Amino acid sequence: MSSLALTHARFQLLETFRIPIALFGSAFFPSAAMLAFVVPFVGSNAEYATTATASMITFSVMSTNLFQYGVGVAEDRSQPWDPYVRTLPAGALPRFAGRVLAGLCLMAISLVPVVLIAAFLTEATVTSMQFLVTALTTAVISIPFILMGLAIGYSMPQKAAVVVAQVLFFPLAFLGGLMTGPGMAPGIVEDLAPYLPTGGAARLMWAAVGDFPYDFRSIAALVGWTATLGGVAVWAYRRDEGRRFS
Amino acid sequence: MTLARAIDVTRRYGDKLALDRINFEVGAGELVGLLGPNGAGKSTLVNLLIGIRRPTSGRVELCGGDPLQPANRRALGVTPQETGLPASLRVGEVVDFVSAHYDKPLPRAELLDRFGLTDLVRRQTGGLSGGEKRRVAVALAFVGRPRIVFLDEPTTGLDVQARRLLWDGIRSFQAEGGTVVLTSHYLEEIEALARRVVVIGGGRVIADDTVTAVRGLVATRRVSLTVGEPLPDLAGVSGVERDGDRLHLLTADADRLVRDLVAHDVAFTDLEVRPTSLEEAFLALTHEPANT
Numbered sequence: 001m002s003s004l005a006l007t008h009a010r011f012q013l014l015e016t017f018r019i020p021i022a023l024f025g026s027a028f029f030p031s032a033a034m035l036a037f038v039v040p041f042v043g044s045n046a047e048y049a050t051t052a053t054a055s056m057i058t059f060s061v062m063s064t065n066l067f068q069y070g071v072g073v074a075e076d077r078s079q080p081w082d083p084y085v086r087t088l089p090a091g092a093l094p095r096f097a098g099r100v101l102a103g104l105c106l107m108a109i110s111l112v113p114v115v116l117i118a119a120f121l122t123e124a125t126v127t128s129m130q131f132l133v134t135a136l137t138t139a140v141i142s143i144p145f146i147l148m149g150l151a152i153g154y155s156m157p158q159k160a161a162v163v164v165a166q167v168l169f170f171p172l173a174f175l176g177g178l179m180t181g182p183g184m185a186p187g188i189v190e191d192l193a194p195y196l197p198t199g200g201a202a203r204l205m206w207a208a209v210g211d212f213p214y215d216f217r218s219i220a221a222l223v224g225w226t227a228t229l230g231g232v233a234v235w236a237y238r239r240d241e242g243r244r245f246s
Numbered sequence: 247m248t249l250a251r252a253i254d255v256t257r258r259y260g261d262k263l264a265l266d267r268i269n270f271e272v273g274a275g276e277l278v279g280l281l282g283p284n285g286a287g288k289s290t291l292v293n294l295l296i297g298i299r300r301p302t303s304g305r306v307e308l309c310g311g312d313p314l315q316p317a318n319r320r321a322l323g324v325t326p327q328e329t330g331l332p333a334s335l336r337v338g339e340v341v342d343f344v345s346a347h348y349d350k351p352l353p354r355a356e357l358l359d360r361f362g363l364t365d366l367v368r369r370q371t372g373g374l375s376g377g378e379k380r381r382v383a384v385a386l387a388f389v390g391r392p393r394i395v396f397l398d399e400p401t402t403g404l405d406v407q408a409r410r411l412l413w414d415g416i417r418s419f420q421a422e423g424g425t426v427v428l429t430s431h432y433l434e435e436i437e438a439l440a441r442r443v444v445v446i447g448g449g450r451v452i453a454d455d456t457v458t459a460v461r462g463l464v465a466t467r468r469v470s471l472t473v474g475e476p477l478p479d480l481a482g483v484s485g486v487e488r489d490g491d492r493l494h495l496l497t498a499d500a501d502r503l504v505r506d507l508v509a510h511d512v513a514f515t516d517l518e519v520r521p522t523s524l525e526e527a528f529l530a531l532t533h534e535p536a537n538t
Contacts, residue, residue: 007346011335018334018370080330087296088347089319089390 004090008098013105026068027110030060034117042122047210048181049124054205055178057114057138062145062172062198064107066165069099069149074161077154077240092237100146107142126209134208141201144222147229148197154236172198182206194218197225247274248307249321249394249425250295255304257290257449264290266449267304272427274393277420279436280429281460282446288429291446292396295427296324309393320348323392325383325400333372337363337382340371341389348390361385362411377404384412394425401435413438433461466522467500471507471514478510496522 016023034056042048076082085095118124126134148168152161176198177185185193193199194215200222206212250272257265265287272278282288293299294306297313311318331340338354345351358364361381366374371382380403387395400416401409416439420426430436436443436457443460445453453460466484472492482503485496497503500519507514 004346007343011332011339011343014339015332015334080327081332082330083293083298084324084326084330084386086298087319087322087324088344089316089322090347091316 002097004094005097005101008095009101009105010098012098012102016102016106023106023109026064026106027113029063030056030110031113031117033059034114035121039117039121042181044123046123046125049118049122050126050209051181051206051212053114053118053122053124054134054209055181055202057111057134058141058176058198058202058205059173059178060111060114061107061138061142061201062178063169064110065103065142065145065149066152066169067149068103068106069146070152070161070165071158073099073150073153074156074158078158092234096150096233096237099150100143103146104139104142107138111138130209134205137204137208141204141222144197144201144226144229147226147233150233151229151236154233154240172196175199176202178202182212195221197222197229200225248272249274249309250427251307252291252294252301253305253307255291255294255301255306257287257294257299258302263449265294265301268446268449268451270444270451272394272425274425275420275423276442277416277426277440278428279440279443279457280427280446281431281433281436281443283431286446287449288446289398290449292398292427292429296322296396320390321393323387323390323395325387325395325397327383327398329379331371331374331379331382334370336368336370337374338367340382341367341386344386344389350391351389352391357385357389360388360415362408377408380404381408381412384415388419392424394427395419396427396429399430399432399435400428402430402432437461462498466496466498468520468522469495469497469500469503470516470518470520471495471512472516473512473514475513477512480506480510492516 034053038049038052038056042052149165152164152168156164173179175189175192176196177189177193178198179185180189182203183190194203194217200218203212203215203218204222207214248271250270252268252270255265255268255270256263268287268291270291280288280292290299294301295308295313297308297315297319300314306313309318309321313319313322335343337358341354341357345354352360354367355364358367361384363378363381363385366378366382371379374382380400384397384400387397397416401412404412416426416428426439428436428440440457443453443455443457444451445460445463453463455463470492474491477493480495480503482497482499483495484498487494487496495503504517504519
């Protein structure tokens with residue numbers, strides 16, 4: 001079963017690497033945002049630069065996964081190859097797992113420039129232990145966003161998926177407090193953010209890179225979101241019958 | 247032993263009825279042709295049997311169980327649409343990907359050799375010709391040493407030699423005990439391979455018989471003529487199309503129809519007798535008005 005997941009992941013990565021411009025696209029946006037916002041405004045303050053980098057990583061984890069899975073899956077489903085794969089003797093799990101693995105690899109690649117920019121062009125700093133914890137946290141917080149993307153991708157056609165991903169990602173980023181540093185957002189955002197997937201994820205990241213305290217209610221909410229989004233994703237996959245003509 | 251079965255199956259898409267309480271059964275070792283015009287419901291039936299879609303009501307079985315369960319698809323082989331092969335991947339990579347899903351797949355070299363694909367192994371599927379893609383698609387159905395394969399128009403668009411090669415391959419698969427369900431809207435392809443033909447039209451089974459019997463059923467002719475007066479009642483006319491004062495009559499017995507027209511002293515001009523396309527024959531069989 002697990003080797004089948006690797007096969008699916010390998011297959012996906014091969015397809016992506018054969019068209020390397022797609023890879024460039026997902027790496028471009030977070031690096032550009034780092035250079036445009038983080039480096040000039042908070043680059044010289046070690047604490048602010050570090051948490052801002054953590055926010056930026058959270059932001060790009062959300063946006064790459066939302067688009068990669070939401071739009072990517074919806075696009076795949078409209079290809080005639082997809083119904084064929086559904087006739088092979090494997091259920092949803094290896095395909096999901098394969099997609100997630102491939103997504104994590106691509107995400108890691110797209111985050112490398114962000115980390116390099118933070119290290120060399122800002123005062124942001126972490127200990128090697130913190131770096132390790134942050135890397136693990138990044139993988140963990142990507143799970144709810146991967147599932148959110150899959151839920152979108154499997155439950156609606158491609159054009160709708162593009163719109164829903166776009167409509168979701170900005171309010172999620174803003175209300176989750178990603179646009180502002182810890183404790184600096186407007187009151188309503190401060191109250192709401194810990195219970196949104198973006199806010200919960202950002203809080204975990206801030207705790208990983210600095211001395212922001214772990215908030216267990218926020219973590220519980222994030223776990224709840226993950227379970228819910230996972231349920232929706234599996235439900236959408238099961239009821240999906242590919243593209244429908246009527 | 248029955249390998250695939252549909253029992254009282256209805257399938258709707260919104261308010262469109264694609265299958266109307268259909269019953270269908272394929273026994274082990276059979277080579278069945280599934281014939282019908284586009285939109286008749288044959289693809290829907292196949293999609294239900296291979297576990298891509300689920301019935302609105304009724305029950306489908308594959309290898310004795312629900313085709314939606316992956317375990318029941320272990321002995322199933324299906325051709326992807328050849329336009330759907332992942333364009334950026336090489337033929338060998340696609341074969342490996344499919345192989346990984348089975349416990350005891352055919353060794354890659356053996357599969358490629360059997361379908362004449364050995365030279366294409368390093369080519370990206372997007373760069374293959376239509377015929378090459380089709381051969382790859384058919385080969386993929388056999389990767390997992392299936393007991394039952396569903397082939398969708400396996401040889402349309404192939405040149406004569408490639409077609410014969412593929413037909414031989416399908417025949418030898420059946421000779422070794424394999425079961426084949428072949429969908430097509432070309433009678434020729436089905437005639438070459440199948441003994442039993444099931445004709446689907448309007449979401450129902452219209453005929454389930456030997457190739458010879460079905461050939462008689464669909465051997466319809468189109469008799470076209472220009473007349474200024476209404477026609478008398480004519481026996482054996484299964485459909486009438488009007489195109490200005492030009493009439494097209496569909497019939498199984500054109501000779502008799504022409505004799506009747508003459509016997510009734512109908513003042514026709516420009517008489518024309520042509521074999522109909524299969525599509526037209528099906529429309530006549532299903533008693534739907536033919537709009538062409």
